[in-house]
Amino acid sequence: MDIDFRNQLLPCVSVFAWIFGILLVLMFVANAHFGEAISGFLNGAFGGRNLAYLLTTLSRATLIVGMALAVMISFRAGLFNIGGEGQLVIGGLAAALVGVYMPGPGWLVMATGIVAAMAAGGLWAVLAGVMQLYVGVPLLIGSLLLNYPARYLGSYLVGHPFRDVASGLPQTHLVPNEAWLPLFSGTRLDMGILFIALMSVLAVIYCNSTVPGYRARMNGLAPEFARASGLPVKRIVLQSLLMSGAIAGLVGALAVFGLHHRFTDGMLVQPLYAWTGIIAVLLVGMVPWAVPISGFFFAAIQTGAAGMERTADVPKEIGLIMQAVIILFVAGRISGVSLAGKSGENDNGH
């Protein structure tokens, strides 16, 4: 971590400086009052009456950080699983169906729904792994393409067999009230964030201190090395994907039981949780403890942009442009990292 830390910090600082600069220019273009916009942004992200906006940010951060953790687990193992979206949707579907149709006490329905969502998301990710190991479909492609069946399976199921026709929208019936995630008293923030906080801690422990975490990282750093050293490479692949997909499935379940209380077509896809999660991981170079912070940061940008629109009439698209700028910085940094890797390969002092 000592080495990682210095390598991570400096680029982050410069990224923030650039973002701030670009923000300034954009404000100027949008003809906004700068101070107002900034205070609108900060208030939108961290303020509000009774800190209502901060809670919104936290609620959004819950889902983004969850997806980021899922991505980190597979990326660290060298598995470019970009199918988080599909795994999230499948998990959400499983949770909603269990939530709506399973009889029994509320807590049991919720617990079963969460387990079912994790299993479904995990298996969806493993499917991409199996396709890579046994059919030869590269994971990058397989996991990406599996997003589409997941998405349209969701659209079909909530649009036809399981549709709440009376609501007029393509969505399931509501999960019964007893099975909702409880709220923190006096707020509208549900307790899903606790699951993700726990998951963050577990993920850090997994990455830094466990045997499977060590093996997965060695595989991620040098796959041929892992193979030649006799590590169980296939197991690493499937195990990492199972964990990654299960976390994505959990996020789906938290969105259902905590936020929406039903599955509405597109509710997990439109906000781009999965993709934001990927960017959040790449921004901090897969350093486990920094991932939750990075996820929170992206959530704050999104809610802050909405706040800026409300108070300063700065379109929230400015916020989205900012996010896009960050992505570009991330992309630049990634190629920078791989170039550094290349020069490091030369070990003979030539």
Add this chain to the structure above:
Amino acid sequence: MQVDLSGVTVRFGTLTAVDNVSLHFSPGEIHAVVGENGAGKSTVMNVLFGLIKPAVGTIAIDGAEMQWRNPQDAIARGLGMVHQHFMLQDSMSVLENIVLCSEPVSNLGFVKFNTARARLREIAETYGIGVNPEKRIADLSVTERQIVEILKVLYRDAALLILDEPTAVLTPQEAASLFQILRNFRASGKSIALITHKLDEVMEIADRVSVMRAGKLISTKPIGETSKAEIARGIIGGELPASLTRATQAVGEVVLAVDGLQARGVGKTVGPVSFDVRRGEIVGIAGISGNGQTQIIEALVGLRATTGGQASLLGHTLRGLDVGARRALGMSYIPADRQRVGLALEAKVSENAAIGREGTKAFRNWLFIKRAAMTSFARELIESYHIKVAGPNARTSSMSGGNKQKLIVGRELSRGTPLIIAENPTWGVDIGAIDFIHRELIRMRDAGHAILLVSTELDEVLALSDRILVLYENQIAGEFAAADADRLAIGELMTSRSKVVQVA
């Protein structure tokens, strides 16, 4: 053309790679530059060729000071470099490769291949070398590729040829014919800079020799005023390590039995090959790289599927076992490519040291890894294998090539398995590390381990092996006992299908 490098200093960050070095290359002279890996000789050549800008120092041609912006400038002024690793486009013809980037172009923008062909013929006649210009590079032998590289330089009218380790991939016979070509160049008044670490070659062909060590020029002398021993002392900065001694010993039972093993190679099948390795012997496989060594090793280690035949370790068949299972059965593996296969460069030294052991009791506590055990194990390896590194928590990429290799060797040999497979175990490491690794391998042999050594360095195979197998075109072309191993006979088998198969 007289080329002078004066007072060149190159710094990479805080490291001074080359420190105030002056070298002079005169027409009609072969000037050898020798030194260990990392001594700075390649860096100096890269300065000369415009690939690196020196912090201090000048390059002068016939007394006029030059400023290279890039290698194109250097090429335009008559410098030519033949790199150690061929830079040729495999799917294109010899002619296309040679004219690339200096094509004769007609007014309409077409390449005038006939003009190029005529010019090439002229060069071939002048120096007595030639390759069919219509052949594809992929169909050429290694020597022919080397000649194409040289032709490429001559085509551009180079007056100073820089050759970086030109004989690394050649057999003794091929090296001899390359030297003949170099002598022709010398006779025609060209300057030649020869970078090498083979002192026999230096003594045979060079007119002048410069020794570099740790970025500094130690000496420059005409070959007549120095000796092999003096050069060697200059290279390592002290006395040469005592030569290896190998006591003859009785071999034990068969550890590795390979029977008709076949594996898929590049374009065609490798094998079938059959051989045994017994307790207490080193079996060396000699051959030019690309003759099936990689495939055979990978098939034995479990990294590549076999397509026929079988192998067994201590009587257990290896069929159907993955790498982990084979290693558990009693196999260790020192891979040729330490950068990608031997180590995870971005991980800590301790993480690289413990790989393959993380599942054992000593390193694992239920789900958790014992970091303290990993660290102390790495410290043990660092001490017993004399690895120079900041500590167990240093990043692996911070080590030099020789120390990286020692880490791999230490990790694998300390497992103490009955079978050790070593693939080019000293490739690209310094003399001190080579000697150390050789002694460790011999120590393991003396202790009764079976060692399969694969090396493209014939001297290494000769120095270490009790028996030598020669690979040529994916087959075993011959076998020698150490006592009757003859350099030239082996060299001949390395390049042509066996005339005489000698069975030891």
